[in-house]
Amino acid sequence: MTRRWREATYRPGRRWTAGRLPAVGYVASVGVLALAGTAAGVGIGAVLTESTSVDRTYQTLAALSDLRRQLADAQRGEQAFVLTADEHYLEPYTTAAAQVPPTLGELRVLIGAAHRRTIDDLQASADATIEYYGQAVTLLRTDGFTTARPAAYGTVGTETAARAQQLISDLHRDQTALLHAQRQRVADRAAHAVFFVVAAVVAAAALVTLSARRARAVAAPASSERPDATWHEPLRVLLAEDDEVNQQVAQFMLGKLGHHVDTVANGRDAVQAMRAADYDVVLMDVRMPVLDGLEATRLIRSELPPGRQPHIIAMTAGVLAEDRAACRAAGMNDYLAKPVRLAELTSALTPLLRTSPGGPARDGADDRDAAVRARMAEISDGEPRGPERTLIGAMLTSFTARTPAGLDRLARLITAGDVSGVRSQAQALTGSATDVGATRLARLLAGVEADARTGRLPRSPATMAAIRAEYDTTAPGFERLAGELTAVSR
Known part of the structure; x- marks a missing residue:
């Protein structure tokens, strides 16, 4: 759906009094409002509540994928160090060792008490795996590679790592099944909401019909009193992400914001997609097979003419200033930390919205106003009042x-x-x-x-x-x- 931003003028409306309405017409109008309100509260409220659960499950699946990758990176870094004795190859383990604890903490919050024992087991296995790798690295540094047994150190943590990966797979399977059930409930409750709304409209129409002759004098507010509205066209987004679950999460968020999205799984395909079509925004994962996001960005910046250059936003689990500097040096415009949050994605895309012919653009002023008003609505949880x-x-x-x-x-x-x-x-x-x-x-x-x-x-x-x-x-x-x-x- 196309997102619409409404520039409210906060102009007080006219007050209607009971004296201007025929008695029966007044009762009918109250009935319309009461039935419509009930429909919205019962039907639409249920849909929104279930949609929140769907968002949470998507976040859980993304966190599980992140943890699986972090454990694999830790093992890769430790084994590379064992084989080469080069500290440079230890970097994947060092980075993963710092990322695993917060990811486990996020999973504990997202999954809750229903899988507490599984999460406890997963945390114990993951922590033990990281600890075993760290002990192997320390022993190799202390004993030296001449007296130590690299072949043995290269296999430490195998059992705990396998246990952690099995638990991740079990949780991923359970959460995927839960997601399917939740989406079905969303569809069912949406159908119920439509039924409630239709029932409310039919009942209200019957009330209005009874008093139609006496209620025709009621006039709608003058069109000149309605505030101007600004419409924004959806963005065309290219999503470059190799992880299937992360793809689904990003596609869900972009669809919820009303944007069009095409998806590729590596940097080479992202460059080819940009050669073939125009995109407003590229959400570029930094670490991808075949061609990484940094190199793909450099190719896009060097090959495409200025008029076809997209706004490129990096997506990466790296949180250091050096990571941001590398993205900026490659030619990226912005940066989103993984896991990507809906609020952060909205904030990054809002300034890029284009005004459609339905409302005049004033050199980007509408986009700036939309971003400010969105922030004000976020602060006050809706339109600010009182x-x-x-x-x-x-x-x-x-x-x-x-x-x-x-x-x-x-x-x-x-x-x-x-x-x-x-x-x-x-x-x-x-x-x-x-x-x-x-x-x-x-x-x-x-x-x-x-x-x-x-x-x-x-x-x-x-x-x-x-x-x-x-x-x-x-x-x-x-x-x-x-x-x-x-x-x-x-």
Whole structure:
């Protein structure tokens, strides 16, 4: 479905009084609202509740796939070190050893008490496997490869690793069966919701028919009072991901957001797909067979003309600043950590939405407003009401009042060559911009912060000029929205 963002003007509507409605017509209108509300509460609410369970199961399957890969990486790194005595080949084990504990913690939260004993067993097997590999590495370093027995060390942890992989397979099978059952329940409850809505409409129509002659005088609000609406077209997304479960999770999220998605399983196919068709966005897994995501991005950037260049977003389990720097150096525009969350994916795609002919575009202003309004709705869990409007309006006003001075300080620190100060100031400004939904400004500032973490500072004045220009473009929208919120709250 095509996503629609509505730019609310918060204009108070006209108040209808009982005196303007014939008595029977008033009763019929109340009946319409009551029946429609019951249908929505019983039917649609049940669908939404079950959809949340489906999302949770998808996340569980993704976490299981991540754990399977991490254990395999740990074994690969340890065995490569045993065979070569080269510390360089130990990196997969080191990375996996840091990733396994948080992944197990996430699984424990996602699966809950129903599989507690299985999760306990899985954690014990996974922890023992990592520990065995670590002991082998330590002994080889201590005893030396001349007196140690590499062949024996290359087989440590085999039993616990096999046990962990078997438990992962069992849980994956159970969660897949659960997912099928949940999706069937979603379909069934959606059908029930449609039935409830149709029943409500039919019953309401009968009530209205009884009082039609006396209720015709009731007029709808004038079209001039309706707020303008902005429609956004769906994005065409190329998903490059080799793991089948991760593919399904990403496809589900993108479909839920209303976007069109094509899927490939390696970097070579991603490059070929970009040669054959135009895409707005590429969600690029960094680690893929045949051709990895970094090299695929370099080929896309070097081969395609400027007019056909997509917005490329990296997807990787790496969480270090060096990982982000490598993605940026390859030509990627953005970065999503695995497992990808729906809220983070929405935030990354929102600034890229295009305005359709149904609503005029103002040099990207609509996209910026949509991102800000989406953030405000996230903060207030829906359209802000009452005191929330005053609070959010004050927050936007504070942002526009304090940011220019913050940008001036950042520029002075860059001129002075203060790398540590630039990193701290850029980090603070990035956080403030992200908090209020200024996503484009946040991305520019995040680039300065990431460079400062590696000891680099902007060499050209164009960097600060672009940041100031983005703020100058964004600020009027903040001021306008703050005024709307404040006016309605009075």
